[in-house]
Amino acid sequence: MPDAALRTVAFVFARGGSKGVPRKNVRVLDGKPLIAHSIETGFATPGVETVIVSTDDEEIASVARACGAEVPFLRPAELARDDSPEWLAWRHAVSWFEKERGAFDCFVSLPATSPFRAVEDVVACIDRIRRDPATDAVITVTEASRSPYFNMVRLDGEQRAEIVIQSAGGIVRRQDVPPVYDITTVAYAVRPRFILTAERLFAGRVSAVKVPVERAADIDTEFDFRLAEAIAAMRRDAGRNVP
Template sequence: MPAMTTIATICARGGSKGLPGKNILPLAGKPLIAHSIAFALAHPAIDAVYVSTDDADIARIAAQAGAIVPYLRPAELARDDTPKLPVIEHLVAHLEARGDTVLRIVDLQPTSPLRAREDLDACLALSAHADLALTAYDCGFNPYFNLVEQQPDGTVRISKGDGLTTARQAAPRAFGLNGSIYVWRRAALRHAAAHGLWSVAVRAHIMPASRSVDIDTADDFALAEWLYARQHPSA
């Protein structure tokens, strides 16, 4: 395998409590994970696509879709509570140990099949000015306006600010992370894997809500199917 500079990573654990087997459930005629693999393979900036999984069925289907699955993920990186950053770092370090050069990592969430080419293009452009470029969307909630936190006595109060903001338009802009795309500089990924995502400089590309569905439940899957059909009427 020749050396490379930009890779795509897709992390897909076998266990899912909300929707069992979700990463390989069929969406529009092909396994869910295959949509993210095809998306990455189609982009000229990406040199290779790698999948990190602990599941043999996911590994087989990912390989059939054109991704490289260099190993089955070790059990200590496949628990319910395993953070994603150490998993990506583990994969990149494995590639570097065999002699590959990785300068930029495009991490794609396999449960986000509705992203568009323009979303990745925007993140790649932002990555020239940040350690990490990621995607977010206007989720309709704002900690200054309509998000509350429960207090020790059981009451609730506004999450941020003094609670005097009465119009959404007057509140500072806030967005929800949708997890769809992360574009990392190599050194920043290494640092964040040890110190946390917010230890590096981050910029965000704002996606529409219609492309921001993250599939975790059967209802999410049904919504993604409906939106996918609307966005791909000839598929």
């Protein structure tokens, strides 16, 4: 039976040591720190009990609190290195919450790197968990611009290229290939028990919610940030032109 209501908690995971865009989580985008976009979406999502930020960085913690989020702990340093699996940071946050505030039903991660998500994207992920008790996790995806069947290649030791996935007879038109999707950082909805017992996201039954590409920006490099600034400016201009 689908759950009628889920105790849902949103989390934003933000390390201080980002390399692609230094200090990106507190860098201003569209008039507010990047992390604020995720925090605001979390609070605007119906049914979300609170928004908790997991960080190892005091400045990020201070900015997050100013945006209304809770920062009840600092993430251990061993879970905030460049090579630290975020899955373990998720597990740490779930363990803390259950110890301090009791069991909950739906863990939602709203990465700070995705500032253009819509509340409806988050709601769709939570609703998928609510309606399907067999689903362990829900990810967000967008249609990929490249296909491993058609225009993605791998290189051998001599830099010779071949299509990633070979098809019998070859494929010459993009329209003929199976649709493939990019995983986005728009939102993740996961059952807390699954995080505590599984070793990785795709160890269980994972469902997907499709989001439009214009809401799926993922800021990982300086170019990404500049592009996000341009998108934000276009959105502001579009808003001013609405009668």
